[in-house]
Amino acid sequence: MFTEIVKPRKRGRPRGQSAQGAAARDLLYETAIRLMTKRGYEATTLRDIAKEAGVSVGLLYRYFPSKQAVMIALYEQLSTDFVGQAEGLMPGRWRDRFIVTLQASLGVLRPHRTALRALIPVMVGDLDDGVFAASNTGPRLRVQQVFEDAVTGSADAPKPPLAAALGRLLYLVHLAVLLWWLLDKTPRQRATDALVALIEQLLPSATLTLRLPPIRRFVLAMDDLIHEALIGRSTTA
Numbered sequence: 494m495f496t497e498i499v500k501p502r503k504r505g506r507p508r509g510q511s512a513q514g515a516a517a518r519d520l521l522y523e524t525a526i527r528l529m530t531k532r533g534y535e536a537t538t539l540r541d542i543a544k545e546a547g548v549s550v551g552l553l554y555r556y557f558p559s560k561q562a563v564m565i566a567l568y569e570q571l572s573t574d575f576v577g578q579a580e581g582l583m584p585g586r587w588r589d590r591f592i593v594t595l596q597a598s599l600g601v602l603r604p605h606r607t608a609l610r611a612l613i614p615v616m617v618g619d620l621d622d623g624v625f626a627a628s629n630t631g632p633r634l635r636v637q638q639v640f641e642d643a644v645t646g647s648a649d650a651p652k653p654p655l656a657a658a659l660g661r662l663l664y665l666v667h668l669a670v671l672l673w674w675l676l677d678k679t680p681r682q683r684a685t686d687a688l689v690a691l692i693e694q695l696l697p698s699a700t701l702t703l704r705l706p707p708i709r710r711f712v713l714a715m716d717d718l719i720h721e722a723l724i725g726r727s728t729t730a
Contacts, residue, residue, distance in 0.1 A: 517548070517552065517556065518556045520546055520548075521542065521543075521546050521548065521552075521553055521556055521557060522556075522557070522563065522566055524542055524545050524546040525537070525542045525557065525560075525563045526563070526567060526605070526608055527545075528541060528542055528545060529560075529563070529607070529608040529611065530604075530605060530607045530608045531607075533607060533610075534560065534564070534607075534608060534610065534611030535611075537560070539553055539554070539557070539559075539560065542557075542563075560611070564608070564609075564611050565629060567605065567608060567609070568629070568632055569629075569631075569632045571601055571602060571605065572632035572633070572635050572636050573632070573635070574601050575597065575598055575601045575602075575636060575639065576635050576636070576638075576639055578597045578600070578601055579594055579597050579639045579643075582594065582642070582643060582646070584646075584647075584648055585647060585648060586647055586648060586649050586700075587643060587644040587647035587649060587650060587651075587656075587659070587700075588693075588696035588697065588699070588700060590643040590644070590646075590647050591640065591643050591644070591663050591696070592689070592692070592693050592696070593643075594639055594640060594643045594667075595666075595667050595670060595689060595692075596689065598636075598667060598671070599670075599671070599674060599685070599689075602671065602674075606674075606675065606682075609675060610675050613672065613675060613676075636664065637660075637661060637664045640660045640661070640663045640664040640667060641656075641657050641660030641661060641664070642660070643660060643663070644656050644657070644659050644660035644663065645657055645660060649700070651703060651709075654713065655703070655709055655712060655713065658712050658713050658715075658716035659703070659712055661716055661719075661720070662712060662715060662716060662719070665719060666692070670685070670688060670689065670692070673685055673688055
């Protein structure tokens with residue numbers, strides 16, 4: 494199994510870092526996110542961030558050598574915030590718990606949508622520093638675990654290992670919805686709300702089809718294939 498729990502790493506508190514250094518990093522991080530949210534990722538430079546924070550560019554490079562590093566820090570923070578929001582999920586059917594979890598994710602991310610649009614290339618474009626890079630396993634697994642728990646802890650959870658596999662597949666559905674949301678040009682992203690509603694309407698049928706052996710085998714096979722493609726090793730290896 495690959496669903497180990499990774500303890501959250503405190504943002505801005507690397508081992509051995511002084512309180513003054515941590516405060517400086519937090520200031521730079523918050524300044525960067527504020528400017529990127531206001532101006533957009535491409536229009537914000539590291540020099541702009543340093544000037545706004547009142548520090549030298551050299552000090553900024555010490556904590557954030559690139560704008561991508563800022564976005565990864567944001568991803569890490571938001572994954573931790575999302576896990577906190579998802580705690581205490583009410584009992585119920587897995588499909589209802591998935592929709593609540595999906596909406597919670599959108600709620601946490603919504604204030605940062607402008608800045609998060611920059612995560613699209615980061616998610617898929619860099620094998621060393623992107624969302625699926627080995628260095629960013631912790632935040633991804635924390636979020637993935639929430640979706641697994643939404644299924645495995647439900648009142649109608651399928652039997653193992655199907656339940657966990659379904660949860661991981663729903664995590665990928667969640668990523669697809671987030672990508673749609675980031676690209677959505679409709680006012681207040683109304684098309685995303687419509688997409689979530691369509692998914693919610695489809696889920697009862699998905700629950701029924703999971704009773705069919707071919708569908709169960711398909712979910713397990715897809716789970717292994719997706720993991721092998723995105724993470725680099727098979728669940729059956």
